[in-house]
Amino acid sequence: MAETTIDYAAVYQALPGMVALLTPELVYADANEAYLRGTGRSGEEVVGRYLFDVFPGNPNDPDATGPRNLQASLLRVLSTGEPDTMALQRYDVERPDRPGEWEKRYWSPVNTPVLGANGKVVLIVHRIEEVTELIRARGRGRGGEARMLEAELYTRARELQELNNRLRQAHAREREVALALQESMLPAHRQVGGHRAAVRYRPAVGALNVCGDWYDLVDLVSGHRIGVSVGDVVGHGLAAAGVMGQLRSALTAASRVAGGPAQALDVVGRYAHVVDGAESATAVTTFVDFDRHTITYSSAGHPPPVLVHHDGRVELLDRATDPPLDADPDPVPRPEASTTFAPGATLVLYTDGLIERRGEDIDVGLLRLAEALRRHRTQDPETLADIVLLELLPPGGATDDTALVVVRL
Known part of the structure; x- marks a missing residue:
């Protein structure tokens, strides 16, 4: 025919x-x-x-x-x-x-x-x-x-x-109420480990679409190191805000004593099994060692962090990805990977509201983010965070929460 x-x-x-x-x-x-x-x-x-x-x-x-x-x-x-x-x-x-x-x-x-x-x-x-x-x-x-x-x-x-x-x-x-709870649990970090950092949280468009996403920056116990994490709880409103607070606090505590990010996520994954509403929650955490100039990372079903090198090379930290936090009732040790950086590089963590669009492959959003970061890499973290949100989020706001962390290494 x-x-x-x-x-x-x-x-x-x-x-x-x-x-x-x-x-x-x-x-x-x-x-x-x-x-x-x-x-x-x-x-x-x-x-x-x-x-x-x-x-x-x-x-x-x-x-x-x-x-x-x-x-x-x-x-x-x-x-x-x-x-x-x-x-x-x-x-x-x-x-x-x-x-x-x-x-x-x-x-x-x-x-x-x-x-x-x-x-x-x-x-x-x-x-x-x-x-x-x-x-x-x-x-x-x-x-x-x-x-x-x-x-x-x-x-x-x-x-x-x-x-x-x-x-x-x-x-x-x-x-x-949910926004007030979110603001109390997600403080506006300006500096961590002596390094400049910018954080942003944008609630989704809609009355209840708030408080599913979270971020955290913490000085680790030993050495010149920091932990940088983001996570995403399925659902919105006060219930999601409560679960978000529990998982964030658990990961903060685990990161301070764990031997690496994979071990920290192992602990939080076991904890997620007993938290109602933590089903399919995702998280990624990075340990940045400024003495060795290394980033060690592990992801539980979350989009990969982005490392923007001083020369403009963009590296996706995607070599240690595992299922979401509570996916396995009998969890095995999660994978972990490392990469190196030179001073002046930029580490960016985010949640999927920044890159996902209806009817579009997620790789398109990742490429859009990588290109924006490459073009504006010389900006200070505060300015860079604002530019990224302006270029990547729809003018009327996204239909999913967005968390963003930018750290100058």
Whole structure:
């Protein structure tokens, strides 16, 4: 069978449902024939214009919630990169043939992101299911019943919106508590072992997406050495924050007495088996010896640290990777590897929120990180940390927590 080239633009225009494409600035990029016909607008009146300039709120009804609810939904899509299905909305539309006269319309919008190669939202597919005609038909046949149905639908939509608002407020309060807990457990280290270090923590976009990731820097007991670690707990909110605190404290204590990073992770792995919520938690720890100019490291299912040498060579510390902390009920000694560095090199540890993007191979994110670090390696740790977050995280924030540690060796 011969291959057929599909004209997707023609398919889009032929869709029977009302569909428009919006830019991240909420400007119409396109609208199909059904959308233009259903809204009573021409392409020239829509394309290239801000959505809420084309369809503003009804000035005669300040209590109308349709425009506000739609804007909130679109902003959620931009910030999370996830689709958002709205409850039935009453959205009054000014009649194009009678300026100043507003018509009641009933729509159920579905807003879906289109992601670019970098994981950022480049377009929003704004689809509308309209039930206005159903209500009108009922009104023509059974006037009283139709008015009751209209009122009931409108009331239910308002109640659902109010419930959503209360849930978001409750989630926001939990987020504040979790952030406060995270800040108390993840202090802002500026220097360790006499060396400059920068740390960053960025909670994920969303009310509860916080406190799964952690970092730690500690002066080790013997010699001119430090331990640098990061970890990731599955889940978000207060429960994840509690587990994070337990694992971080356990690794800090183990690192001070262990013979190396692998032994420290062995101890924490056994501890993770008795901690509820520690399932599939990952961690990587490095022991930096400044007298010998060596880095010894071990990873429990975590993305590899990055060592940026003074000459620009980027080395992934990926030769000692094992399953997550609690993966083996009868754990065996974890692997350990070492590498050397010269003064002026930079060690970077991070969590997967920095490099992972939906629909993209993780190697692409690693290459993006390596290139950013290579280009900006001469910057001081504080500046370098800010640059890395700016270049690698989506503008609206990532959908996963991000922890980052930068140490100048």
